[in-house]
Amino acid sequence: MNKALFWDLQGTLGGEAVASIELFEPYPFSKEALTLAKNNGYINIVITNQSRIGKGTLSWETYEQAIRRIKAYFNAEENLIEEFFCCPHTHDDQCECKKPKPGLIRLCVEKYHLNIKDCVVIGDMGKNEIVMAHHAGCKGVLVLTGGGKGSLGEFRHTWAGYEAHFIVADALEAVKCILNEKQSRTNDKRR
Ligand SMILES: [Mg+2]
Structure with a gap:
């Protein structure tokens, strides 16, 4: 069985929470x-909601162009990100893939033979990533980049009743906390 980190893209690995994907610039860390994450055995998978495609204000072509550029940066030396998944739908489409629905995670569980209990969702939107993690049956880590601070503040009501497993400064701290927790659990077992 394998394990994966499900990454949000905008506001988590770079860019801004709700800016257009063409403007995405990766964070330095x-x-x-x-x-x-990869060196510790995790498969990195990106899941992004792009409802502008469904609304007709972003073309697939422009989206794919942006993803090619993002992939060229992250996967330049080695394939750090295994796959990018995009939900192009709007709320009205009632699809199964729009975060916080866990459709794309379920697909990955099959495709990559994942043990969902070892997987973690990392993102800056409580109402999307933390709620999706709950639906999928894995952990959710909230980062305070992008919309993270807003998620904890004025938008906390949009994910009321849900809790993040960790709340951390950024993507790098998220991975360190996940690895530290695993480490300390292994040590507990050894004692
Ligand atoms: Mg985001």
């Missing part, structure tokens, strides 16, 4: 975060 994101590559290190993905490398650390």
Whole structure:
């Protein structure tokens, strides 16, 4: 069985929470975060909601162009990100893949033979990533980049009743906390 980190893209690995994807610029620490995760046996998978495609204000072509550029950066030396998944739908489409629905995670569980209990969702939107983690049956880590601070503040009501497993400064700290927790649990077993 394998394990994966499900990464949000905008506001988590770079860019801004709700800016257009063409403007995405990676954060300086994101590559290190993905490398650390990969070196510790995690498959890095990106899941992004792009409802602008469904609304007709972003074309697939422009989206794919942006993803090619993002992939070229993150996967330049080695494949840090295994796959990018995108939900193009709007709320009205009632799809199964729009975060916080866990459809894309379920697909990955099958495709990559994942043990969901070892997987973690990392993102800056409580109402999307933390709620999705809950639905999928894995842990959710909230980062305070992008919309993270807003998620804890004025938008806390949008994910009322849900708790993040960790709340951390950024993507790199997220991976370090996940690894530390695993480490301390292994040590507990040894004692
Ligand atoms: Mg985000």
